[in-house]
Amino acid sequence: MKKYGLHGNLKAQNGLGKELAAILLQASALVSTAKGCHLYLVSTDKQNPDTIWITEVWDSKEDHDSSLQLDGVGALISQAMPLLAGKPEKGLELEVLGGIPA
């Protein structure tokens, strides 16, 4: 079955990439057990350590959207926002065909 994928990045202010990544790793731990979540990867851009990429795979866009309401996620978003260099851009939406972790 096809899944919903999202690949996007958040840019931290200069030198704050590690701090932003630490918050996103907490989000990953929270969200990875949510309904319909198959993947929530957190990565640093090799060319720019202040750019953090998030790669998600969900059963559906609805499951992804619901995850933003989970306990604790709002608090993490509030912690992350002041670290960002500008407004987050919309990620790349994918229809994931295969290679999905069990």
Next chain:
Amino acid sequence: MKKYGLHGNLKAQNGLGKELAAILLQASALVSTAKGCHLYLVSTDKQNPDTIWITEVWDSKEDHDSSLQLDGVGALISQAMPLLAGKPEKGLELEVLGGIPA
């Protein structure tokens, strides 16, 4: 431990995205059991069904590079090349920090 990630796309000629994706799903099946491979996702770009994205996570860049030599991979690359609209571009290299499938 940090892992090596690669996120890139291949653009098929008009209307050949499904055919290209089918070849890449065969590659995913071959490669996902290779040494050091944690993820080999194959996805269609929601905005452009002839653009196929591949998202890989490996223990190391060396493990990724070695996978290109696996039995059967060369044959799949040969099948895919004539479907492409132009030369593949280098993907985005990532240092994957967390959320890695077991």
